[in-house]
Amino acid sequence: MQMKTIAVIASCDTKLKELTYIKKFIENAGHRVLVIDISIGIEEPQGFDIPREDVIAASGHHWENVKNLSKGELMELAVSGITKLIPELYAQGKFDAVFSMGGVQNTSVAVSGMKQLPIGVPKVMLSTVASGNRTFEPLVGTRDIVLIPSIADLAGVNTITRTVMENAASCVIGMVNNAGKPLGNSDGVVVGTTLMGITNDGVCSAINHLTSKGIETIGFHSTGVGGRAMEELAAGGTINAVMDLTIHEITSEYFGGGFSYGAPDRLTMLCRLGIPLLVSPGGLDFVDYPLDNMPKDIDKRKYIRHNAQLAHIKILKHEGIDVAKITAERLNQSKSEVTLLIPTNGFRKNTRPGEPLYDKEVDDAIIETLIENIYNDNVIVKYVDANLNEESFGIAAANEMIEILKRFGKLDANFDI
Amino acid sequence: MQMKTIAVIASCDTKLKELTYIKKFIENAGHRVLVIDISIGIEEPQGFDIPREDVIAASGHHWENVKNLSKGELMELAVSGITKLIPELYAQGKFDAVFSMGGVQNTSVAVSGMKQLPIGVPKVMLSTVASGNRTFEPLVGTRDIVLIPSIADLAGVNTITRTVMENAASCVIGMVNNAGKPLGNSDGVVVGTTLMGITNDGVCSAINHLTSKGIETIGFHSTGVGGRAMEELAAGGTINAVMDLTIHEITSEYFGGGFSYGAPDRLTMLCRLGIPLLVSPGGLDFVDYPLDNMPKDIDKRKYIRHNAQLAHIKILKHEGIDVAKITAERLNQSKSEVTLLIPTNGFRKNTRPGEPLYDKEVDDAIIETLIENIYNDNVIVKYVDANLNEESFGIAAANEMIEILKRFGKLDANFDI
Incomplete structure (x- = not known):
């Protein structure tokens, strides 16, 4: 089994516990994790592979210049940044699959990036908003994003979140181990x-x-x-x-x-x-x-x-x-x-x-x-x-x-x- | 890695090619497949683990007595049957995880069964209807059903269906290998x-x-x-x-x-x-x-x-x-x-x-x-x-x-x- 790199898109301020748990789980299964920080809060997460400064920079802005904008405005910049950054990192061979988990805001940002990847590249979104009267379109668009309802709020590691997080991470692990080949140009008609x-x-x-x-x-x-x-x-x-x-x-x-x-x-x-x-x-x-x-x-x-x-x-x-x-x-x-x-x-x-x-x-x-x-x-x-x-x-x-x-x-x- | 049994819910008449492909893929990954036939057409699929007669029987009817009903009526019986049969088979230890793929009708029937299983039991639905302006509720209800948009019509094994089918099957394989533990009663508060x-x-x-x-x-x-x-x-x-x-x-x-x-x-x-x-x-x-x-x-x-x-x-x-x-x-x-x-x-x-x-x-x-x-x-x-x-x-x-x-x-x- 070949070691692969799984990009994990997470808010490294509010979701640090959950991120740490998932990272260890994926590493225990024999793969590398590339953490992409999409936090926009006032705390200053440090030491992650792709810091939030890089995400905002991909949107054409410097974090220091925009960090006092409203939450809504910062989210728009994060969406714009991740939309450019994810396909760039993928093209550079920085990861083989992408995983994310979170609530409505985290989901919006993460799927904006996933939608830029070719069909076949493993993409897993564990989300609090993949249920009820919401529609699929904003979450998947035209892509094969694996959607998993989180059942409970993704806050902390508890009886339920542990179960759904382990299953969700196992989906991306299963895909990089057994399939996960991106669609490319076809030779025949x-x-x-x-x-x-x-x-x-x-x-x-x-x-x-x-x-x-x-x-x-x-x-x-x-x-x-x-x-x-x-x-x-x-x-x-x-x-x-x-x-x-x-x-x-x-x-x-x-x-x-x-x-x-x-x-x-x-x-x-x-x-x-x-x-x-x-x-x-x-x-x-x-x-x-x-x-x-x-x-x-x-x-x-x-x-x-x-x-x-x-x-x-x-x-x-x-x-x-x-x-x-x-x-x-x-x-x-x-x-x-x-x-x-x-x-x-x-x-x-x-x-x-x-x-x-x-x-x-x-x-x-x-x-x-x-x-x-x-x-x-x-x-x-x-x-x-x-x-x-x-x-x-x-x-x-x-x-x-x-x-x-x-x-x-x-x-x-x-x-x- | 322990060998597990994955139930595959499929219409064994119209989707035989796709079923055969998925069965082999899962078996190659070291697991058993339990095929549950939910076909309701005039062809008579034979030799599957759980024949459609058993599905209809679980709804309280004999296939021979109802087989000439309209497609809509037969679908209702299949929904009713699978809703009872899936939790029964699971309780009997007949499978550890469930997988299905198909269009609107197959999806309706399959998720009716999946919704009866505890959270944590791996459930994967590769579906033509997990996209666009449809809502999540009818597909997932209150359960952690892994939903995967099929992108293309699931008819035959081609460049696109092969890719999404392999990824979807790899999700269920990943879960039975690495996680997939059902929630039960809690000891503590x-x-x-x-x-x-x-x-x-x-x-x-x-x-x-x-x-x-x-x-x-x-x-x-x-x-x-x-x-x-x-x-x-x-x-x-x-x-x-x-x-x-x-x-x-x-x-x-x-x-x-x-x-x-x-x-x-x-x-x-x-x-x-x-x-x-x-x-x-x-x-x-x-x-x-x-x-x-x-x-x-x-x-x-x-x-x-x-x-x-x-x-x-x-x-x-x-x-x-x-x-x-x-x-x-x-x-x-x-x-x-x-x-x-x-x-x-x-x-x-x-x-x-x-x-x-x-x-x-x-x-x-x-x-x-x-x-x-x-x-x-x-x-x-x-x-x-x-x-x-x-x-x-x-x-x-x-x-x-x-x-x-x-x-x-x-x-x-x-x-x-």
């Missing part, structure tokens, strides 16, 4: 694609078709996180071709809310990457809102109850025109060929004639607006006479993707579709 | 107490005072989870004395919503346990609501912005009377002595004269209603002339707790306060 429940059948047909041909294809749930995660992985080179079949997050962004809100600027970066890219307007025609917090004009809208919490709401014609314009503008930024594959019989489940979210006027307006507003010759528009959630659409999309990969030289010209 | 940001100063004074006397005291955040977690640990014997200084969750329950909603029937079980118990009405005078989803009559109410997301809203007089009645009713169920310690100058931060949530009429109504409605002679009422969030209140509460522990014979009669 790795296709990313997007789906959600209401495009699942169509997209899974596409995935299965590509996979059956030996083309690795990875699905992401485009419900506010997955689309963003896929784009980041494409920018980083882990994913090197994209079949973006569910761009619903663009509609959520336009509405400024709803369950799938949280993935801004979808498509923009993708279109600039110059990688093999196929786009379809999956889910562009609806928004999802909690049943207890619906848009004010819900009475004028067509909607269905998707589950016990959520409604799926068909957008109105003028909104369809708006989101189609936004989509066209983003496609127009393409630096190399992009295929826009349009299903002519609905962009999701439940939108065929006779189904509850069928609205031909809205769907046609989206298609017409897309066509009218695309002026970049790199964008190739094609149609499939199907609903996006049908198997026939999925297979058509997969075959189209194979042709694109051939044109990009990623597959042999004789590759059999 | 272990005091549980409740706090939140707005009672933090007072309660921490109490904790520090008790801790300085060598009395182990553990804080729980009563924001919809902690109060419930503490009561469960008291019922289980890990905590054997309680200083319940923040019962704000009673007000959230009365309102039927808000950030701290989710801990029903607070105090009821505690009062019946017959353990040393001190209660104070901390935070009983307000509710917390998201700024974007405030009560409809917010214009008539006194409130402050607590942070970027939440408002703290003083309740009205008639509401104060209602929550005080509810509290009194619960205290009246006490089987042995309970001390109600009332601070006469406000139940939380910002409620002293001149402070933004000061409202003497409401606070007095709460105190008067409490007194008028307590008829059980087991309830001893005492007053402290302070605000609950002040150090002097905390020390008074701690000293009162010491006297209670003495009367219960948990501390020597000569113990020095």
